Amino acid sequence: MCGIIGIVAHDNVNESLYEGLTVLQHRGQDAAGIVTYKSGRMHLRKDNGLVKEVFGTEHMFRLQGRMGIGHVRYPTAGTSSTAEAQPLYVNSPYGVAMAHNGNLTNADELAQEILLKDHRHLNTDSDSEVLLNIFAHKLQASGHQRINDEDVLNAVENVHQRCRGAYAAVAMITGYGIVGFRDPLGIRPVVIGEKKTDKGTDYCIASESVALDVLGFKLIRDIAPGEAVILRYDGKLITRQCAENPQYRPCIFEHVYFARPDSIIDNISVYKTRLRMGETLAHKIMRIRPDHQIDVVIPIPDTSRASAMELALTLGVKYREGFIKNRYIGRTFIMPGQKQRKKSVKQKLNAMSLEFRKRNVLLVDDSIVRGTTSKEIVKMARDAGARNVFFASASPPVCHPNVYGIDMPSPTEFVAYNKTEEEIAKAIGVDWLIYQDLDDLIASCIRGNKKITKYDTSVFNGEYVTGDIDAAYLKRINKRRNDKSKQARFHQNVEILGINN
Numbered sequence: 001m002c003g004i005i006g007i008v009a010h011d012n013v014n015e016s017l018y019e020g021l022t023v024l025q026h027r028g029q030d031a032a033g034i035v036t037y038k039s040g041r042m043h044l045r046k047d048n049g050l051v052k053e054v055f056g057t058e059h060m061f062r063l064q065g066r067m068g069i070g071h072v073r074y075p076t077a078g079t080s081s082t083a084e085a086q087p088l089y090v091n092s093p094y095g096v097a098m099a100h101n102g103n104l105t106n107a108d109e110l111a112q113e114i115l116l117k118d119h120r121h122l123n124t125d126s127d128s129e130v131l132l133n134i135f136a137h138k139l140q141a142s143g144h145q146r147i148n149d150e151d152v153l154n155a156v157e158n159v160h161q162r163c164r165g166a167y168a169a170v171a172m173i174t175g176y177g178i179v180g181f182r183d184p185l186g187i188r189p190v191v192i193g194e195k196k197t198d199k200g201t202d203y204c205i206a207s208e209s210v211a212l213d214v215l216g217f218k219l220i221r222d223i224a225p226g227e228a229v230i231l232r233y234d235g236k237l238i239t240r241q242c243a244e245n246p247q248y249r250p251c252i253f254e255h256v257y258f259a260r261p262d263s264i265i266d267n268i269s270v271y272k273t274r275l276r277m278g279e280t281l282a283h284k285i286m287r288i289r290p291d292h293q294i295d296v297v298i299p300i301p302d303t304s305r306a307s308a309m310e311l312a313l314t315l316g317v318k319y320r321e322g323f324i325k326n327r328y329i330g331r332t333f334i335m336p337g338q339k340q341r342k343k344s345v346k347q348k349l350n351a352m353s354l355e356f357r358k359r360n361v362l363l364v365d366d367s368i369v370r371g372t373t374s375k376e377i378v379k380m381a382r383d384a385g386a387r388n389v390f391f392a393s394a395s396p397p398v399c400h401p402n403v404y405g406i407d408m409p410s411p412t413e414f415v416a417y418n419k420t421e422e423e424i425a426k427a428i429g430v431d432w433l434i435y436q437d438l439d440d441l442i443a444s445c446i447r448g449n450k451k452i453t454k455y456d457t458s459v460f461n462g463e464y465v466t467g468d469i470d471a472a473y474l475k476r477i478n479k480r481r482n483d484k485s486k487q488a489r490f491h492q493n494v495e496i497l498g499i500n501n
Contacts, residue, residue, distance in 0.1 A: 003025070007205075008202065016204075032046065032073070036064060047085060070099065103127055177233045189254055208259055266449050272447075292315070365393055369398050390430060403458070
């Protein structure tokens with residue numbers, strides 16, 4: 001998962017891009033980058049690290065221009081190569097930079113086509129570089145000395161024809177403007193906003209509406225599946241549907257975990273969906289465990305807070321904050337290896353014994369993936385004096401890998417792999433465990449947008465909305481994503497960088 005932003009304005013955009021990326025930092029903490037345009041030149045700065053670590057005062061001075069794009073990266077195959085930090089750039093034709101969120105499911109096939117048919121060179125294993133070259137190749141095929149709107153729209157149309165999978169992207173073309181586009185199923189989120197100024201209207205494209213809020217832009221709407229939105233350098237806004245059969249099939253895990261609660265995705269409030277998740281989960285508890293004996297509901301911060309509050313309210317039991325979070329530790333389920341994840345959990349959370357001692361505690365989390373975090377947190381609760389520890393997941397069991405941009409592990413590393421709920425409860429050390437039903441999760445998320453009739457729920461049921469995922473593909477990505485492979489790449493990077501343990 002990654003975060004993207006693009007701005008065309010009447011003044012320098014460097015500070016706005018920086019602030020926008022800090023707001024989108026939850027979508028990726030591995031690398032960050034910004035590229036701006038001024039007077040015929042692009043100015044690029046990118047590196048591994050958080051936004052505040054990558055950009056210093058000297059970099060911001062160099063990032064001049066009233067047009068630019070930015071990116072925060074979350075690696076989907078365990079890589080942390082600086083070469084794959086975005087935005088990525090090709091000089092032909094015109095000069096094109098791109099930032100991408102998602103994952104192309106036919107990237108390997110396209111990489112061969114790019115080499116053998118398009119005669120273009122790829123310098124990394126990144127599917128984002130594949131996407132950039134597919135887009136750039138079609139632009140070049142126009143043969144025009146100066147680019148025009150039709151050339152750009154045709155290039156987006158060609159992307160939809162050749163690429164499969166998930167992609168929300170912003171591309172900046174030298175001297176022309178920025179184009180934002182979304183895959184024909186709308187798997188990954190992206191929105192457009194505007195801000196009226198004395199000099200005219202500024203425009204912004206971003207992964208989540210919260211970035212628009214912070215920067216003072218008014219949300220216009222989501223970019224529709226298959227649509228292209230052009231923000232021209234001269235201030236003109238152009239939109240067109242570029243896909244033959246667009247449909248809404250957004251990723252439901254955005255609502256479960258990734259998106260900020262103050263974002264609006266596809267005209268649906270993330271916060272309200274999480275409230276509804278808690279309400280439906282409470283009804284399930286009352287239905288199957290009417291004598292639940294819960295004394296207090298405690299969320300595992302941060303994404304489960306809204307669900308936990310509404311669950312407690314519906315059950316009529318106390319809600320308390322029992323864990324204090326160190327906000328300088330990243331998200332744990334993407335870390336390479338169990339040892340790092342266990343260590344990170346202890347660094348990230350501290351249990352207040354005052355809220356646990358001699359109580360029957362229901363812990364609420366947004367999901368359970370490997371179970372490493374859950375097991376460590378349950379142990380913390382017991383060590384803090386809880387009489388009994390129960391556990392509720394606001395989503396169903398995660399049993400299948402995500403192929404659309406979320407770096408979930410090999411299936412054998414899921415705690416729910418080939419286990420019953422009782423076996424999972426035993427594995428994470430709780431007295432009883434309850435999961436959200438998939439139908440209830442969908443109902444919680446779908447309210448508010450009648451255009452959405454189906455979500456991508458593949459991590460729960462193995463049904464992949466692009467229809468091109470087979471056993472061979474899953475075998476290939478599982479080989480890349482298991483902890484053993486990630487550890488090997490991690491140590492290889494350490495050797496390359498000359499870092500001593």
